[in-house]
Amino acid sequence: MTDDLERLRRFRDDVPNSTDAARVAARRRLAAAIDVERRGRTRARRPVRQRSPRLLAIGLAALTVTGAVAYGASQVVVHVASTGRNGVVYPPRGSQAVAIGCATTVFSPGQTWPNHWPRPLVNTIVAGPIAWPGILALATDAAGRGGPPATTYAPRHGLAFAQDNLAAVTDGAVVTLSIPADERQRLSLDYTYIPPRADGRFQVADGASQVTFRGCSPGSNDAPSSLFEGGFIVAGAQCAQIDVYVRPTSRPLVRRIPFGVPRRSCRPGG
Amino acid sequence: MGADDASRREGSDADLIVRSTVDPEAFSGIFDRHFAAVHRYLARRVGLSRADDLAAQTFVVAFGRRADFDDRGVGARPWLLGIATNVMRNDLRTEQRMFAAIARLDPSGGGDLLDLGERSVARAAAAGEAAQLAGALAGLDTGQRDVLLLHAWGDLSQAEIAQALGIPVGTVYSRLSRARSALRQAAPDLAAERHCSPQERSR
Numbered sequence: 001m002t003d004d005l006e007r008l009r010r011f012r013d014d015v016p017n018s019t020d021a022a023r024v025a026a027r028r029r030l031a032a033a034i035d036v037e038r039r040g041r042t043r044a045r046r047p048v049r050q051r052s053p054r055l056l057a058i059g060l061a062a063l064t065v066t067g068a069v070a071y072g073a074s075q076v077v078v079h080v081a082s083t084g085r086n087g088v089v090y091p092p093r094g095s096q097a098v099a100i101g102c103a104t105t106v107f108s109p110g111q112t113w114p115n116h117w118p119r120p121l122v123n124t125i126v127a128g129p130i131a132w133p134g135i136l137a138l139a140t141d142a143a144g145r146g147g148p149p150a151t152t153y154a155p156r157h158g159l160a161f162a163q164d165n166l167a168a169v170t171d172g173a174v175v176t177l178s179i180p181a182d183e184r185q186r187l188s189l190d191y192t193y194i195p196p197r198a199d200g201r202f203q204v205a206d207g208a209s210q211v212t213f214r215g216c217s218p219g220s221n222d223a224p225s226s227l228f229e230g231g232f233i234v235a236g237a238q239c240a241q242i243d244v245y246v247r248p249t250s251r252p253l254v255r256r257i258p259f260g261v262p263r264r265s266c267r268p269g270g
Numbered sequence: 271m272g273a274d275d276a277s278r279r280e281g282s283d284a285d286l287i288v289r290s291t292v293d294p295e296a297f298s299g300i301f302d303r304h305f306a307a308v309h310r311y312l313a314r315r316v317g318l319s320r321a322d323d324l325a326a327q328t329f330v331v332a333f334g335r336r337a338d339f340d341d342r343g344v345g346a347r348p349w350l351l352g353i354a355t356n357v358m359r360n361d362l363r364t365e366q367r368m369f370a371a372i373a374r375l376d377p378s379g380g381g382d383l384l385d386l387g388e389r390s391v392a393r394a395a396a397a398g399e400a401a402q403l404a405g406a407l408a409g410l411d412t413g414q415r416d417v418l419l420l421h422a423w424g425d426l427s428q429a430e431i432a433q434a435l436g437i438p439v440g441t442v443y444s445r446l447s448r449a450r451s452a453l454r455q456a457a458p459d460l461a462a463e464r465h466c467s468p469q470e471r472s473r
Contacts, residue, residue: 004450004453004454005421005422005450007399007403008403008418008422008423008453009422009423011399011400011403011404012314012400012423013314015310015313015314015318016313016318017306017309017310018305018306018309018310018313018321018322018325019322022309022321022322022325022326023305023309025322025326026301026305026309026322026325026326026329027298027301027305029326029327029329029330030297030298030301030326030329030330030333031298033330033333033334034294034295034297034298034333037294037333038294105319123374133371133374134371134374135374137374138374164366164367164370164371165371165374166367166371229367229368230367231367
């Protein structure tokens with residue numbers, strides 16, 4: 001019997017070593033931190049100037065005002081943009097339409113497609129240049145078995161389940177996903193770094209109703225597609241409809257994704 | 271040989287860290303020695319592109335906390351991997367997503383997604399094993415996964431993991447044992463399974 005640790009050591013052993021660019025960038029960040037400390041020391045060694053009582057009073061007043069503002073700010077919910085990989089700044093939570101590009105892909109240009117990924121893939125929904133690998137494994141059989149049970153998707157304390165699934169977009173393609181208006185109360189898209197509300201859950205409105213993916217330039221990747229991490233915010237088991245717009249056509253490709261429901265129920269008329 | 275000589279000349283990790291409290295630039299020596307190992311550990315856990323950022327963060331955080339470094343004669347690697355593990359706390363969802371995505375891929379069937387090339391039997395078997403392992407890892411709780419992966423991918427001993435995570439060594443043994451047991455249950459030996467046809471493989 002193969003030792004379990006040995007198998008684990010082999011798993012993901014195909015991850016390439018760091019690139020020179022990554023090392024240089026990291027070194028630069030460390031150098032900046034070192035520089036900040038060095039400057040701080042230099043400043044600390046400078047003689048402290050005598051400050052007038054009037055200036056001190058002004059400083060104290062400024063501190064008080066700043067503190068009050070900071071306290072006030074902490075009392076309200078602030079929707080701020082979040083920063084993802086490669087320093088990409090994402091739109092704040094609840095943005096209706098979001099566009100993301102190559103910098104946010106899971107395996108960046110020049111990096112290898114994981115060797116242990118099966119090719120070709122099954123359980124996959126494809127719509128033109130976009131595919132969701134493995135997503136049909138989320139369907140149940142007719143008896144409600146096989147995939148995640150419907151209860152997985154039941155909202156808890158008003159918060160919906162985040163169903164992660166990578167999206168693979170053909171390099172060079174631009175494709176827009178849109179949730180139909182009448183579905184937006186129970187489904188949204190989460191392909192940016194949206195912070196969860198609690199327990200890894202979200203309000204449906206935290207996600208986007210429309211996401212545009214721009215695949216990496218052709219040839220920039222070892223694989224022919226760009227992988228975007230993220231998924232769906234799903235309130236209740238459902239057969240979720242996604243409209244996929246591929247330029248230059250204006251008519252969407254309609255795909256239905258079974259989240260905790262039988263696959264058959266997602267067929268037209270099913 | 272040359273690198274060893276340079277290492278001896280510069281001193282141990284502890285020497286460099288102590289020296290860096292007077293001359294901050296000395297900490298660059300720690301970066302040069304350990305960046306590759308830290309980056310690789312993170313890349314295996316959260317993917318290559320996230321690892322670039324997190325490895326950089328790890329060394330910035332380590333530099334800021336170097337006064338806390340407690341040398342126990344094992345060098346700085348356990349300490350750095352412990353910091354790396356903490357730095358990636360915000361990326362647990364990324365890791366979870368990645369393992370879950372790999373686990374959901376079914377290596378046994380057909381389809382022609384994106385024309386990715388030919389599938390060999392060996393690759394499918396390896397993919398099956400990867401999917402099982404990924405599923406097992408996704409199912410572990412965070413504490414168990416940290417201990418298991420610091421051991422398997424960070425090559426740390428139980429004592430070093432205890433130092434890295436700031437937990438008692440008894441806890442490390444217990445978590446490691448539970449994690450390995452969960453792993454064995456979720457991903458049993460596939461040697462026999464490789465002789466089965468895809469149709470026979472249970473889902």
